[in-house]
Amino acid sequence: MKYLFLACLGILIAASLFTHSINPETQSELPVLYWVTDPNPARVLQVSTFQEWLRQNGYPEFELRVDTANSDASKMLIQGVSGVGSDVIGHCGGQRMRYFQKVGLLTDVTAWAKELNFGPEHTFPAMEPELTVNGRQYAFPCNVYAHMLWVNKGTFHQNGVPLPPKRWTFEEFERQGKQFVEAANRGKARQTAFFVNGPNSTIWRRSLGMDIYNETMTRCILDDPRNVELLKRIHRWTYDDHIIPSAADREAFATESGYGGSSFQLFNSGNYAMVWCGRYALIQFREFGTLDLAVAEPPHGGFPVTSTGTRAAAVYIGGKHRDLAKYFLSYLASEAYNMNIVRDADALPPNPKYTKTEAYRRPLPLLPDLTTFFPYPDSELDAVAAFEKTFYAVTDTIDRENPIDPQDLPIPPKPSAMPAEAYQKALAAFHTLYREHMATCRREWGCHEAFSEAAETIAIPVSSSPFILESVATRLIGQLEEGFMADRETAEETARLMGETVNQEIQRALNENPKLRPQFDELSKRQEEIDQRRSAGRPVPRDWITNPFYRRYYVAQGWTE
Incomplete structure (x- = not known):
């Protein structure tokens, strides 16, 4: 029997030695840094450019490898808490960054950012809440996006409808939308052309001066009358004016032969005059080859605004090569990396100074x-x-x-x-x-400036309360909005349920995690002070406000000290 055990032990030792020998880091003479990200073909060039950038700047020599097999958020979380995460964590901006930081997965890179010039001042100002927690930096953008309306100029010209202005109101949007769908569907047995591929409730709500949460993000305020009016407006645009496709219309496009299911394909074919997307839509549009393009801001209800966010990178706190990972974040702020993003149109380059170049404006x-x-x-x-x-x-x-x-x-x-x-x-x-x-x-010349200008002037990140997962809030609100569009509830009842349901989820989270309670109570008290000042017509200190939308909105309205 002992010989059997010895044989098994020998096999296990041999297997371990073999596994160690084929490990990529064992085979490399240099340290290997792993970047967990998506399997975009552009990563090949970005990695090779990084290696050259290291050499040119005299930085330590090491190898960067892409890990695309573990880019799912749940995998990153499990591997991170298990101590085996990749050195650089991709797709780590906004709520994910805040969550990963809260559970202890991210390295505070504030000092490194000052040393190697990748602090928040080297990207768009709107990105600060997407990269920092309590004034400390934990990530830097790989790219930045701003949502706008892509305009198919050929579709407008073909139907004799003037192009939309760069900035427009709800009323102008509705008037021109009616004109377009009437001209584009004249003589057809059923409607096959729509003004835009869908609504954007979050942006349109904000343009009315309200957000999902209050100033301190302690309470959902979607029971506001302005939300009721917006829901009614979207319903009218969909079922009365038919300038936005209904769920049934979109399903017909997806199943009926000759149309295809993609919004971009329908945009290319003229079924949608406009589509929502960032600059990264050009990756697909360039494949079509014949699109004549323009860009318009989202129509607004009084306050021009759009949404923004980032695909960011952070340094894993348990990584073997944290001291080397800091160079990758510095690379993201460099000319070498930013010009890659400028050329391939994968959203906006993280450093806004590269949007001032001719290569960006007229690629x-x-x-x-x-x-x-x-x-x-x-x-x-x-x-x-x-x-x-x-x-x-x-x-x-x-x-x-x-x-x-x-x-x-x-x-x-x-x-x-x-x-x-x-x-x-x-x-x-x-x-x-x-x-x-x-x-x-x-x-596409003349389109690019619209995205960088929006990112610098009207773009605001999505509000994310620390007391509810963003994915949960989005799901709850989306389900209720779908129910309203299916006529299961009135606009008034839907708005009430939105506020009630999200606030119930916030209370549930507080009950399940008592550690959140002190922060919630402190911010709730601050909210009372904000409300009192607003009722009295007094200005509010900007640093009292944690909601990124209201931080910008209060300044625009002259309500801050």
């Missing part, structure tokens, strides 16, 4: 996959990377006022084994494709 196309034209062996890929760097250095700064011919730009290197005649033929095909892509990019 030229990304290089296509060069290996589809030129058969480069692995030994020549370094030369290809050097060419790409040279190419973008030219296209980022070239004069846009004069015509640009692709043949005047740097040309891809000739593969050593490729015959000259075949190379010239491939080069001609490359230039033809790039010329087509240039025409596509020109159609």
